[in-house]
Every structure is written in C-alpha cells, then in structure tokens.
Amino acid sequence: MGALCCKPEAIDFDGEVNLFHFVLLRSVGKGAFGKVRVVQHKQTKEIYALKYINKAKCVKMKAVANIIQERRLLEEIDHPFVVNLRYAFQDDENCFFVLDLMLGGDLRFHLERQGSISEAAVRLWIAEVSSALAFLHDKKIVHRDLKPDNILLDEGGHAHITDLNIAVHYSDRRLLTGVAGSMAYMAPEVLNKKGYTFTIDWWSLGVCAYELIFGRRPFRGKTNSDLSHAIVRDPLKFPEDADMKCSKEGISFLLGLLERDPTKRLGCRRDRFSDVQRHPWFASIDWDTLDEKSVTPPYIPDPKKANFDATHELEELLLEDNPLKARKRNPNQDVNTLSKEMQQMEEQFTTYDFKAMQRRSYYPQNHTVSTVTATSSSRPGTPGTPAPDTYQVRSDDAYAPPPPPPLPMTPMGGSKEKFDNVPTALCESAKPRVKSRRI
Structure with a gap:
C-alpha cells in the first residue's frame, strides 16, 4: 500500500x-x-x-x-x-x-544609531504625533507613556504612536493620580501626585522633541530621586551648541511644552491643539493635508536595512x-x-x-x-x-x-x-x- x-x-x-x-x-x-x-x-x-x-x-x-x-x-x-x-x-x-x-522602526532605534536627528525631520514627526495626541484627547484618552520607544516610523518615514498599555480614559471632573509611565518622560504633575489629565502627554512630547534634536534628555539624575527632583524643580537648560541644532522657533516650542504649570503649557491652554498648530515652528506644516501623508519626510529609513x-x-x-x-x-x-x-x-x-x-x-x-x-x-x-x-x-x-x-x-x-x-x-x-x- x-x-x-x-x-x-x-x-x-x-x-x-x-x-x-x-x-x-x-x-x-x-x-x-x-x-x-x-x-x-x-x-x-x-x-x-x-x-x-x-x-x-x-x-x-x-x-x-x-x-x-x-x-x-x-x-x-x-x-x-x-x-x-x-x-x-x-x-x-x-x-x-x-x-x-x-517597517521603519522606533525613534529610540534611530536616535541611538545617529546620536541626534535634524530639526526638520523632528518637526514633521512632532506635528504628526501632535495630530495623533489631539485625536486621543478628543476621545478622552491620555497615553501616559509617550517616549521615542513608542513612536514608530512607517516605511515612508511618517511617525505613529503605539503601546497604549497604560493609557486610560480621563475625566475633567475626577483627576488621575496613578504614577504611570517612564520616569524620564513624566510630567511634574504626575510626580507631585496632585492629579492630572491629558496635559501630561504634551510635556512628554516636549521631552521627546528635546531628546531627538539634542541627543540628550532635558532633565537627568543618577537615581530616581535625583531625576524626580530635576523634573519638578531644576531650570530647563539647553546645550551650548543649541543654536546650531535648533532654530529660535524650535527653542520657543520646547519651552512651551516643557512649562511646569499645565494651565500655561502649550497644547493645554484654552485653544488646546489650535494653539500648537499656530506656533511659528510649524509655519511650514500644512495641517489640512498632514493626515494624507503627502509630504515626503526629510528622513526616510533605509529599506535595505532591518x-x-x-x-x-x-x-x-x-x-x-x-x-x-x-x-x-x-x-x-x-x-x-x-x-x-x-x-x-x-x-x-x-x-x-x-x-x-x-x-x-x-x-x-x-x-x-x-x-x-x-x-x-x-x-x-x-x-x-x-x-x-x-x-x-x-x-x-x-x-x-x-x-x-x-x-x-x-x-x-x-x-x-x-x-x-x-x-x-x-x-x-x-x-x-x-x-x-x-x-
């Protein structure tokens, strides 16, 4: 047989x-x-x-x-x-x-490979992530763990938010109090444990933008206690060669996001996302067509490499x-x-x-x-x-x-x-x- x-x-x-x-x-x-x-x-x-x-x-x-x-x-x-x-x-x-x-990998991968990234590329990515954040906030969702590791590029070089593992719905009536996220990107109001809503995502975006442009985080510490103290109290400083890597408009944008008072922070004031869109740093961004991905990003991952x-x-x-x-x-x-x-x-x-x-x-x-x-x-x-x-x-x-x-x-x-x-x-x-x- x-x-x-x-x-x-x-x-x-x-x-x-x-x-x-x-x-x-x-x-x-x-x-x-x-x-x-x-x-x-x-x-x-x-x-x-x-x-x-x-x-x-x-x-x-x-x-x-x-x-x-x-x-x-x-x-x-x-x-x-x-x-x-x-x-x-x-x-x-x-x-x-x-x-x-x-297919383009996460921004942590590219940051470690290059050390820092051009302001033009970062500007487009931050605009795209801002659009995603505004969408989430309209849904009453706060991400709570925004960092370069959780921003991914597609094969065309456009940025996407991922990993909603600790994201939650928020309410303006009942503030969130849980200490959640990655400490280096936590907003002062999270560490102060006085309650927060969507405002913390805009702070985290500011830390990401600063790190991508300058290759280092704005607040650092050898221990969690030192890092927490730096985020809550230390003045925001820029590298000595900041003017060579970032325009005055870019510096102004970073200062707006890394404002410790959430009521004065860019993206958190009365006009919220419209306030972000009108910032001079985004003068070259066409917000009406941004979601169509019709603009070719200044940085595109090499398709021949993993x-x-x-x-x-x-x-x-x-x-x-x-x-x-x-x-x-x-x-x-x-x-x-x-x-x-x-x-x-x-x-x-x-x-x-x-x-x-x-x-x-x-x-x-x-x-x-x-x-x-x-x-x-x-x-x-x-x-x-x-x-x-x-x-x-x-x-x-x-x-x-x-x-x-x-x-x-x-x-x-x-x-x-x-x-x-x-x-x-x-x-x-x-x-x-x-x-x-x-x-």
Missing part, C-alpha cells in the same frame, strides 16, 4: 480570526511579558505586526487589567498616525494583538523553549477551574476583526451579506513594547473614517504558503526551523 499524504486541514476564514489565519515571519521585538513578530494573513496576503502576551506572565506581573484596557481602547481608535488594531484574539496560552506594521534589533530573531531561534505556533483551543477546558485573572482574560479579551466591523458599518442592519472582504490601509512599522523603566498604573485609575466598498474575496490556491509582497528581510522565520538547544 502506498503512504498516505498528510493533507493540511482547511482554514475557516469565515469563522472567528485565530493564529491559523496567519503565517509567522520574523521576531522583531520583546517586552516585559510580550513579544512582537511580523505576520502575513494567509488569505489577504497583507502583512502586520503580531504582539502576543503570555497569559501566565501577565497574571504574575499583575497586568491583566492593563492588557484588557489596551484591547478596549484600541477598538475606539483609527487614525493615520496611530498604530491601529486590526485583529485581536486569544488561545489557551496567549493574548494576540494584530496591528499595523511599521530597522530593528536583529537579536530578537536569534533569541527566538536559539533560546525559546516553547516557540510560538498556532494551537487549537482545548474544547474540554472548564473556565470555572481557572484563576480569577485567567477567567477575566477569557471573558473580557474579546475577539476583534476590523474587516467584519467595516462590513457591519457599511451594510444596513438587515442586509444579507455574501462572503466578502474589504480593502484596508496597511500603514507599514513594528509596535513598541514596554521598556524596563516603565511604571505600571495603580488600580485607582481605573473618528473612524467611512469604510471602503467591499471587494470579492480571492481564495488561496494550493497547499503551499505564498509570501506575496513580503520583504525578504521579514521572511527569515518562514524557513524550516532547525531544532536547537538552550545555550
């Missing part, structure tokens, strides 16, 4: 999204309890960033509420300068976020005992036997599919929909992950554009995976994996 051929099991693309819908490519990031990989959707061939978080580690680090909150906030957001959520789902081991892929730390891929290949792969859920699992935190994730980290949401928005409520898929705006970079100095939130803090017309769905042919339109640098993990030992 001849040997039987193992035919791959058919994938149900009409059912709920899961990891079987994606091809796993390179590992490009690692955080405190989550990792980031590049993936390609097997049906649409679109590439995304997959952020996955181990549930057990999440429970151990008491971050369950943060993960669920990030999942809920991302569903409210769709903006040209935000790393937007496209899919969310879970299996027995991990929670998954499928996000816009940013704009991320390549050691993440090496660690995944050599040191990971339990490499990521698609696994079916245990049908016999009794949710009642799980811990309270695990039950919370099971119930509240719900599945999200942006194409299904588009279809529901596009068609009338009682309209019969055939099997279709919609085009999406793939804003190609990798999502950032929390840095070691990130402070977790305390427990007391607890514009969608019209969808495009749907197009007929093109089924995949054959049993072999196809990697259409995927840069070669992202496909390393698609190669056969050699079994290796921990070293």
Whole structure:
C-alpha cells in the first residue's frame, strides 16, 4: 500500500480570526511579558505586526487589567498616525494583538544609531504625533507613556504612536493620580501626585522633541530621586551648541511644552491643539493635508536595512523553549477551574476583526451579506513594547473614517504558503526551523 499524504486541514476564514489565519515571519521585538513578530494573513496576503502576551506572565506581573484596557481602547481608535488594531484574539496560552506594521522602526532605534536627528525631520514627526495626541484627547484618552520607544516610523518615514498599555480614559471632573509611565518622560504633575489629565502627554512630547534634536534628555539624575527632583524643580537648560541644532522657533516650542504649570503649557491652554498648530515652528506644516501623508519626510529609513534589533530573531531561534505556533483551543477546558485573572482574560479579551466591523458599518442592519472582504490601509512599522523603566498604573485609575466598498474575496490556491509582497528581510522565520538547544 502506498503512504498516505498528510493533507493540511482547511482554514475557516469565515469563522472567528485565530493564529491559523496567519503565517509567522520574523521576531522583531520583546517586552516585559510580550513579544512582537511580523505576520502575513494567509488569505489577504497583507502583512502586520503580531504582539502576543503570555497569559501566565501577565497574571504574575499583575497586568491583566492593563492588557484588557489596551484591547478596549484600541477598538475606539483609527487614525493615520496611530498604530491601529486590526485583529485581536486569544488561545489557551496567549493574548494576540494584530496591528499595523511599521517597517521603519522606533525613534529610540534611530536616535541611538545617529546620536541626534535634524530639526526638520523632528518637526514633521512632532506635528504628526501632535495630530495623533489631539485625536486621543478628543476621545478622552491620555497615553501616559509617550517616549521615542513608542513612536514608530512607517516605511515612508511618517511617525505613529503605539503601546497604549497604560493609557486610560480621563475625566475633567475626577483627576488621575496613578504614577504611570517612564520616569524620564513624566510630567511634574504626575510626580507631585496632585492629579492630572491629558496635559501630561504634551510635556512628554516636549521631552521627546528635546531628546531627538539634542541627543540628550532635558532633565537627568543618577537615581530616581535625583531625576524626580530635576523634573519638578531644576531650570530647563539647553546645550551650548543649541543654536546650531535648533532654530529660535524650535527653542520657543520646547519651552512651551516643557512649562511646569499645565494651565500655561502649550497644547493645554484654552485653544488646546489650535494653539500648537499656530506656533511659528510649524509655519511650514500644512495641517489640512498632514493626515494624507503627502509630504515626503526629510528622513526616510533605509529599506535595505532591518530597522530593528536583529537579536530578537536569534533569541527566538536559539533560546525559546516553547516557540510560538498556532494551537487549537482545548474544547474540554472548564473556565470555572481557572484563576480569577485567567477567567477575566477569557471573558473580557474579546475577539476583534476590523474587516467584519467595516462590513457591519457599511451594510444596513438587515442586509444579507455574501462572503466578502474589504480593502484596508496597511500603514507599514513594528509596535513598541514596554521598556524596563516603565511604571505600571495603580488600580485607582481605573473618528473612524467611512469604510471602503467591499471587494470579492480571492481564495488561496494550493497547499503551499505564498509570501506575496513580503520583504525578504521579514521572511527569515518562514524557513524550516532547525531544532536547537538552550545555550
């Protein structure tokens, strides 16, 4: 008798999204309890960033509420300068976020590679991030962890905010009090513990802009206590060669953002975002067309280079005992036997599919929909992950554009995976994996 051929099991693309819908490519990031990989959707061939978080580690680090909150906030957001959520789902081991892929890397990576960045490039990035912040603040969302690590570039050099892990809704009636974020970028009102709202994001933006232009942060200290004292009390100083790296208008802009009194801070006064837009430093910015990304940025990442730390891929290949792969859920699992935190994730980290949401928005409520898929705006970079100095939130803090017309769905042919339109640098993990030992 001849040997039987193992035919791959058919994938149900009409059912709920899961990891079987994606091809796993390179590992490009690692955080405190989550990792980031590049993936390609097997049906649409679109590439995304997959952020996955181990549930057990999440429970151990008491971050369950943060993960669920990030999942809920991302569903409210769709903006040209935000790393937007496209899919969310879970299996027995991990929670998954499928996000816009940013091929240009994060600003921390470029800052460390270059030392400092030209004022022209920083001006455009700050304008784009300002637009995203204004959008979040209109939604009553404060990011709370804005820093170069959490600003990603797409392949065209445009900036996007990512990582809403400690973002929260705020209210003008009840101020937030939790000490959350990365200390070097915290506003004085966070450290003073007198309560705050959206104003802290504009301070953090000022620290980012200062660091990108001058290659150093405006306030420093050898210990957390020294750093906190510097942020709250030390005068703002500029390097001796500041006039060679930054214009007078740029200095004025930095002074406006790094104003300790939030009622006088740029972006926080009566006119809020309009105040930022009118600043002389942005005289060359066309705010009416900024969101269209029609302007060519002064700095564009080299597409021939991997704009991320390549050691993440090496660690995944050599040191990971339990490499990521698609696994079916245990049908016999009794949710009642799980811990309270695990039950919370099971119930509240719900599945999200942006194409299904588009279809529901596009068609009338009682309209019969055939099997279709919609085009999406793939804003190609990798999502950032929390840095070691990130402070977790305390427990007391607890514009969608019209969808495009749907197009007929093109089924995949054959049993072999196809990697259409995927840069070669992202496909390393698609190669056969050699079994290796921990070293």
